[in-house]
Amino acid sequence: MLWAGMASAYAGEVAPAAAEAKDASDWHYGGFVDSAYLVDFNFPDNHNFRSRSTTRKVNQFALNMAQAYVRKDLSEQSPWGMEFGVQAGYDANEFAFLQGEQKVDGSDTLKHFSRANVSYLAPVGRGLTVTAGLFNSLIGYESLYARDNFNYTRSWIADYTPYMMFGAKVSYPISDEFTATLFAINSYFHLSHPNDQPSYGFQGAWKPTSRFTLTETFYAGPDQTDTALRFWRLFLNNIAEWKGEAVTIALSYDIGTEQIAGRPGDPRAFVMGGSLFTRWNVSGPWSLAVRPEFYWDRNGRWTGNEQFVKAVTSTAEYKLSLEKTTALFRLEHRFDESTGAAGGFFKRGDVSPGVPGLTGSQHLLLLSLILSFDS
Template sequence: AYLDVSYPINFNFPENHRWRSKITTPRTNEFTPNMALGYVRKDVGPDSRWGMELGVQGGYDTSLLVPAPTPQGDKPVPGGEVLRHVHRANVSYLAPIGNGLTLTAGLFNSFIGYESFYSRYNGNYTRSYMADNAPYFMTGVVAQYPVNDTVKLAFYVINGYNNLSRPNTLPSYGAQVSWNLAPRWTLTQNIYYGPDQSDMSLTFWRTFSDTIVEWKGDAWTLAFAYDVGTEKAVEQASHPRLFWTSGVLFARWNVSGPWSLGVRPEIYWDRNARLTGSEQFITAVTSTLDYKIVAGRHSGLLRLEYRFDRSTGQQGGYFRGGEVSPGVIGLTPNQHLVLFGLLWWFDADSAPGYGFRDFFSGGHRTSLSAR
């Protein structure tokens, strides 16, 4: 079980309480129950080759998982408003082939990205724009195989970039290579390729790359992630090639005992308004102070976070104040936010610390586990 609540103070004081261009933590200046989660999980292993995950979730963080329909693009799946409350629903089998081939089918965690959908696994309370504009969940099948102690591979057949959108009938594909370069270094390359528009011709398929480098020390964890994506626009007469990119630096320091500090500078450029819905260039810096409490199988995090966001460009900006015309909230380039967060969870097993989410290490976003 997991519970996540917060109170974010947005110093722009927007009348609509919304955080523009964000998927998770979308509400500000009010008490925000962002996540409540319950799940059961059985892991695979040599002595028990079948596994499963099943969980339900609710809260503000799930409210925008179903995409808005777009011309020739996103088309919400029937029942999406119910399905967004499903955390996991999959079965796994560890086949006795070589070093162990794990096959999983159903709804599982996304393999793309460094940060988790669930704040407890991240070095900061709020997630980056990179994370919010990449898949958090996927539906399909995956095969994962550890080649040796340092190289791991995974291959995916999934229903699309957004698991709650179905613009066509073709599947999409993904691949992951994770390489432990040295005892403290990991390099991971993720690739997504597939049709995410109504026209299924190869010329309109989306190509997306996610690259992560991580160094993990005793008290420090440092990582850098770079994403770039492109596709041609079906809905525009000349079918121009669209482009978006992002870079994030993650730093986390266990200061002493239960105290930790996380800092995350980032940039996000949505040149053609493809992912955020606005042509904008975003820069942001987030700093988070954590105090962790552990009592048996119960754990908690008290979090104090400050972040500064700046959005420029033709359609950039954050909501500020009241309406400047009927139904239109004013915009400003800058946003300052202070957030108080409280997270509690109960696990049958203890989770790892903060770091890269991959299938094999039991980490964050790329793990098939409840994490």
């Protein structure tokens, strides 16, 4: 009661305009429209980028994503927060499950939600943050949304780790340099439904300086119909980032394994991938980004095809800002090479009726425009 009285007295001394600005600063809203034209020089008849869940459409105009959101930030003065967002577009169709996985009921509707969570900053020690609902994934460096990334197309490790999580997480800053997070979620991909048991994980984020951050995230859970412990999926995501005034460099490395139930001998699947993210703000609105990467799906458990992929992506960006509106223009070239028993990319012509032909490599050239409004 004493604290409430003091707070009321203080509020009465603040000028109305300042009070309104303070209240408004907690709330944010906005949205964006993301469109692109990707030229695939293999000219596949089905217009698809094989083994991908984002930027799948080639040689045609694609509205890849449109999103609208509202968010309330939390603080010691206002400990409750929330996020809510909706989305649509090609990139919203297949991002939340692996090929062949059973989907949750209503997934065709649920895929259009980008955020739906509440959070609370509890007055415990340095501040314990509890979040429940649909929130941004703790695994991975890149976002589902191209506007948040250095390059327009996403890396292979991004497409096959969760972009979002559904469940609950608890974060606590153990020190000024280290933050620990525990989470319990419904599944590896939030719109897949292999069983009714939850999955679990831990993240440690170490920031010894203002420029360097090291993040380790471990996931463990049952992602098959058989939920026996020996069939659990284990996954480790490692990220090291150095952020300078004009240059940012990040290295992300993933490794995962899972013993496959129902196949002869219950074989153990492995996946491994790495990406080097680099971005240079050349001058003012101009930036360049380069991303070499590799991805090995030994058993085809993640991509649906046994393959080893190497890729290099180069991006030039021009950013035009006017008050709260931003236009991002990106010109990007991407080269992918896929080898292995089931590797390859679609090309023009069928090997038999209804069976597209494959080739070992692919060049993409794209132009994209992302229009954003953020309060």
